[in-house]
Amino acid sequence: MTGAFDVPVDPDAPEAREWILRELAGPEYEAARPTLFDRISQAIWEWFTSLRFGGVDGPPVLPLIVVGALVLVALLLAFLIYGLPRVNRRSRADLDLFGVDDERDAATIRRAAADAAAREDWTLASVEGFRALARGLAERTLVTVSPGTTAHGFADRAAGAFPDAADELRWSADLFDAVRYLGRAGDRAGYERVSALDARLSAARPVLPEPTGAPA
Structure with missing residues (x-):
């Protein structure tokens, strides 16, 4: 009589296949399978x-x-x-702002001008206000501020894009030169006038030049 734990030694084909599949499904074979x-x-x-x-x-x-x-x-x-590469490296021409390398964007310069005004340092506020005006138009690619560009050179270029503001631009350039180079003290009125011009031109649409050969 066959014992309860005897295993058939001659299984048929389906039974042998089932044994093989069951054996290969074991964890030791699964772990060895290549990923x-x-x-x-x-x-x-x-x-x-x-x-x-x-x-x-x-x-x-x-x-x-x-x-x-x-x-x-x-x-x-x-x-x-x-040296080490810098992301979005800006050229020397992009940094130069009236003879000074200035990496700040227009928004940062405007904040610096406002901070100076809050301290009632109207001279610095006026200088920074004009710098913010120039950097803002340069960022919009409306005016090129290259090394050697003077305040009046910038004002003349900007007047080409904003002819209605030509007088205010030249007045602001005069103020910048006076407080920056000639030792004149700035005042609240001058700073606020430059700041107002900056805000006005930031929201204004420039006058684009007519294409060459365009009909009159």
Whole structure:
């Protein structure tokens, strides 16, 4: 009589298949199964090692080392010559604002002008107010403020885009030169006039030049 724990030694085909599938479903087999990453990595490596260079099988180790070393040397030289790369590096021409390198945007300069006005430093407030006016129009690409551009040079260029404000622009340039270079003390009225002009032009639509050859 067959015992309760006897196992048939001659299973039929369906039963044998079921035993095999059950065995392969065990955790030890599942853990050993290669992942998708493993299969992709293996395929890439097999392709790379199948390459032939100069009649030699496999990757050219020495040429790869030489190329890698040359790349590293080039990067090192670039770092020594140019320094670390800066995101959105601005050119010298973009930074120059009436003879001073100024990285601030128009909004930041306006806040500086307002802070100076709050301290009743009207001279600084007037200077910063005019700088904010110039940087704001430059950011809108309406006026180019390049190295060497004077306050009056800027005013003349801006008057081309805003002819209705030509007189106020030239007056503001006069004020800037007076308080910045001639030692004149600024006052509340001057700062507020420049600030009002800045606000007005910030919201105004410029007069664009007529295209060349346009009908009259």
